[in-house]
Amino acid sequence: MPESKDRYLPCLSSRMDGFEAPATIAMAMKARALKAEGKPVISLALGQPDFPTPKVAIDAAYQSALDGNTKYPPIDGMLTLKQAVKKKFAQENHLDYSLDEIVIANGAKQILFNALMATLNKDDEVIIPVPYWTSYPIMVQFLGGIPRFVVCPEEKGFRLNASDVQKAITSRTKWIILNSPSNPTGVVWPKEDLLALAEILRAHPHIWIFSDEIYEHLIFDGAQHYSLAALAPDLKDRILTANGASKTYAMPGWRVGYAGGPKRLMNAMLKIQSNSTSGVCSISQTAAVAALEHASSEVASMKTAYDRRRITMVKMLSTLKGISCNVPQGAFYVYPGIQACIGKITAGGRRIESDYDFSEGLLEEQYVAVVPGSAFGLSPYLRISYAADDAVLDEACHRIAKFVDHLHD
Numbered sequence: 313m314p315e316s317k318d319r320y321l322p323c324l325s326s327r328m329d330g331f332e333a334p335a336t337i338a339m340a341m342k343a344r345a346l347k348a349e350g351k352p353v354i355s356l357a358l359g360q361p362d363f364p365t366p367k368v369a370i371d372a373a374y375q376s377a378l379d380g381n382t383k384y385p386p387i388d389g390m391l392t393l394k395q396a397v398k399k400k401f402a403q404e405n406h407l408d409y410s411l412d413e414i415v416i417a418n419g420a421k422q423i424l425f426n427a428l429m430a431t432l433n434k435d436d437e438v439i440i441p442v443p444y445w446t447s448y449p450i451m452v453q454f455l456g457g458i459p460r461f462v463v464c465p466e467e468k469g470f471r472l473n474a475s476d477v478q479k480a481i482t483s484r485t486k487w488i489i490l491n492s493p494s495n496p497t498g499v500v501w502p503k504e505d506l507l508a509l510a511e512i513l514r515a516h517p518h519i520w521i522f523s524d525e526i527y528e529h530l531i532f533d534g535a536q537h538y539s540l541a542a543l544a545p546d547l548k549d550r551i552l553t554a555n556g557a558s559k560t561y562a563m564p565g566w567r568v569g570y571a572g573g574p575k576r577l578m579n580a581m582l583k584i585q586s587n588s589t590s591g592v593c594s595i596s597q598t599a600a601v602a603a604l605e606h607a608s609s610e611v612a613s614m615k616t617a618y619d620r621r622r623i624t625m626v627k628m629l630s631t632l633k634g635i636s637c638n639v640p641q642g643a644f645y646v647y648p649g650i651q652a653c654i655g656k657i658t659a660g661g662r663r664i665e666s667d668y669d670f671s672e673g674l675l676e677e678q679y680v681a682v683v684p685g686s687a688f689g690l691s692p693y694l695r696i697s698y699a700a701d702d703a704v705l706d707e708a709c710h711r712i713a714k715f716v717d718h719l720h721d
């Protein structure tokens with residue numbers, strides 16, 4: 313006789329062992345539950361613009377649906393969008409990709425997933441700078457690879473040191489994943505760092521390079537974004553330059569990502585896309601064309617607002633005892649260190665042993681959701697998104713300050 317009925321349930325694959333939802337999602341779910349209880353929760357945990365999608369994109373989508381653009385779209389993307397992406401790469405990134413070197417996918421996330429799936433064999437290694445966007449190591453592990461972490465410490469401005477990368481390279485290294493401007497630190501890697509990195513990678517032709525440039529338009533203080541493939545054209549045939557509409561055009565729900573890269577890799581990625589999701593929603597693609605071609609003034613005004621909020625947030629954090637705050641030059645996050653808060657007791661009587669405890673305390677006592685640095689591989693830090701309305705952000709700053717001011721021994 314079976315001990316319990318559960319013993320006969322069909323099982324999950326071993327791929328799912330140890331697979332957890334990213335902490336960014338976990339914190340957002342906790343915040344949602346408190347909100348449902350009627351608590352005045354402010355969430356600065358999610359990485360998405362608070363602005364509406366530019367009207368020009370919505371109008372184009374509506375018209376596209378009325379015009380009957382509702383059939384299965386081409387797997388690699390609609391010609392009009394590929395042409396708009398080709399033009400964007402040429403004008404903004406000094407990159408000349410032919411149309412068959414460009415693919416459209418369901419977000420930059422799917423670009424990375426398809427690329428890893430098309431290339432990783434079991435136990436292949438992927439170099440990931442730390443702190444990292446949460447999905448990078450999860451995807452690598454999910455597909456049988458091994459993440460090799462290279463720490464970019466705060467003392468070095470969270471910049472990637474090329475000689476640290478050199479030390480992490482082995483004969484099994486298949487990819488290095490680069491992300492500038494960075495989620496979560498907001499750091500924009502300067503040209504000299506990218507050139508030094510290119511010099512190292514030049515000597516290791518077995519390594520693919522993923523350049524995640526999704527925050528390229530959100531840069532401040534005169535910082536400049538460089539595409540590695542333009543800085544090191546001799547490496548272009550192994551660089552995948554990824555981008556998308558989610559952040560720049562406030563279109564995360566439309567699910568449009570795109571990439572330029574070598575034809576051999578793109579063809580392999582398309583085989584995966586063709587047998588999983590198929591092409592991206594045709595209506596979203598039309599909206600993305602309109603955004604790429606006609607939304608530059610909306611992008612400029614969103615950028616002005618992000619810059620103002622960035623200054624508000626950094627100013628507040630730098631007045632707080634126990635918090636160290638690097639000034640980010642890109643994206644819409646700050647990544648303050650909370651080392652001096654470890655061991656303190658909150659007003660609610662909670663002992664802070666980690667950045668997770670800090671985030672949980674801040675959420676439960678002041679109803680502000682942020683994400684602990686542990687989710688991004690570097691503790692003790694917090695990732696705070698300032699993609700929120702100015703008044704909401706002011707209130708959040710007030711509550712964060714109150715929480716920190718009340719910490720005691």
Ligand SMILES: Cc1ncc(COP(=O)(O)O)c(C=O)c1O
Binds near residue numbers: 420494568
């Ligand atoms: C660094 C980075 N890359 C990629 C993505 C995914 O973007 P998409 O919405 O295009 O899938 C995100 C989203 O948070 C991100 O932060």
